[in-house]
Amino acid sequence: MAKIALITGATSGIGEATARALCAEGWWAIVTGRRAERLRQLKAQLEADFAVEAAALSFDVRDRRQCEAALGSLPERFRNVELLVNNAGLALGLEPLHEGDPAQWEQMIDSNVKGLLYVTRIIADGMVARGRGHIVNIGSIAGTQPYLNGAVYCASKHAVHALSQGMRIDLLPHGIRVTEIRPGMVETEFSQVRFGGDEARAAEVYRGVEPLGGEDVAEAIVWAVGQPPHVNIDEIVLTPVAQANAYYTHRSNIG
Ligand code: NDP
Ligand code: 8X3
Numbered sequence: 620m621a622k623i624a625l626i627t628g629a630t631s632g633i634g635e636a637t638a639r640a641l642c643a644e645g646w647w648a649i650v651t652g653r654r655a656e657r658l659r660q661l662k663a664q665l666e667a668d669f670a671v672e673a674a675a676l677s678f679d680v681r682d683r684r685q686c687e688a689a690l691g692s693l694p695e696r697f698r699n700v701e702l703l704v705n706n707a708g709l710a711l712g713l714e715p716l717h718e719g720d721p722a723q724w725e726q727m728i729d730s731n732v733k734g735l736l737y738v739t740r741i742i743a744d745g746m747v748a749r750g751r752g753h754i755v756n757i758g759s760i761a762g763t764q765p766y767l768n769g770a771v772y773c774a775s776k777h778a779v780h781a782l783s784q785g786m787r788i789d790l791l792p793h794g795i796r797v798t799e800i801r802p803g804m805v806e807t808e809f810s811q812v813r814f815g816g817d818e819a820r821a822a823e824v825y826r827g828v829e830p831l832g833g834e835d836v837a838e839a840i841v842w843a844v845g846q847p848p849h850v851n852i853d854e855i856v857l858t859p860v861a862q863a864n865a866y867y868t869h870r871s872n873i874g
Pocket of ligand 1: 627628629630631632633634651652653654678679680681706707708709710730734757758759760801802803804805806807808809810812833
């Protein structure tokens with residue numbers, strides 16, 4: 620029987636790459652996000668490229684009722700989710716706290732923290748009932764290293780770090796694996812979203828650096844998931860060679 624993976628935030632970046640990498644390994648994928656047309660196209664591509672079945676669910680993780688309705692609508696053959704990849708999330712803005720936009724704070728906290736909780740609450744319940752499963756949370760180096768002008772995003776990823784450790788403990792008696800993946804700089808739509816579509820400002824983030832790609836993070840996820848059932852990979856921190864941590868990045872060829 621096919622194994623089912625649910626990947627939130629699969630319309631771009633790390634989530635999309637993860638859906639592809641898992642399907643290449645034979646997983647059936649449930650891909651989610653708000654952009655329905657992208658999901659429809661991704662589902663068709665996954666099915667064509669990897670000879671698997673895929674399901675697309677368009678919903679906003681910030682809305683608990685939408686999470687419940689969308690996940691409750693899954694066809695029977697997709698219901699036994701074996702792997703949950705909590706990836707949906709975003710950063711908005713980069714400014715000192717006293718100049719920050721509270722609406723952006725709310726969106727970050729509601730997506731990165733509350734959205735992750737809503738989806739996990741629903742999926743983990745089924746995993747516990749079946750006595751098996753694996754939850755992979757996409758944290759960040761920002762989850763332990765708060766950086767200048769990023770306090771609220773970093774706080775949201777600190778929450779993901781704490782929640783990952785808490786889930787690991789709570790799910791211990793049920794044999795459910797929990798992994799936190801904590802990347803540094805990954806070139807995706809992340810910076811375009813953070814800077815409201817300002818492509819020049821987004822490109823500046825990666826200037827003089829070869830960043831990670833979504834595929835690099837996906838590969839780490841596939842590796843963690845592929846370990847023997849008695850092995851839990853608690854956390855993976857991965858950064859570009861040119862980025863030691865949130866504070867030190869070596870940029871070359873800068874004129
Ligand atoms: P992208 O912007 O490329 O992808 C973000 C994904 O999250 C999209 O699929 C988006 O889908 C989804 N998403 C955002 N908000 C919501 C929402 N309210 N409801 C449902 N889906 C949502 O960025 P990344 O791939 O880089 O980001 C993925 C994760 O990786 C995030 O949690 C991010 O914090 C984390 N991360 C990123 C790093 C980086 O440098 N890029 C480094 C470390 C961690 P849609 O817009 O269709 O809803
Ligand atoms: C996202 C990447 O560089 O803002 O977590 O920490 S960064």
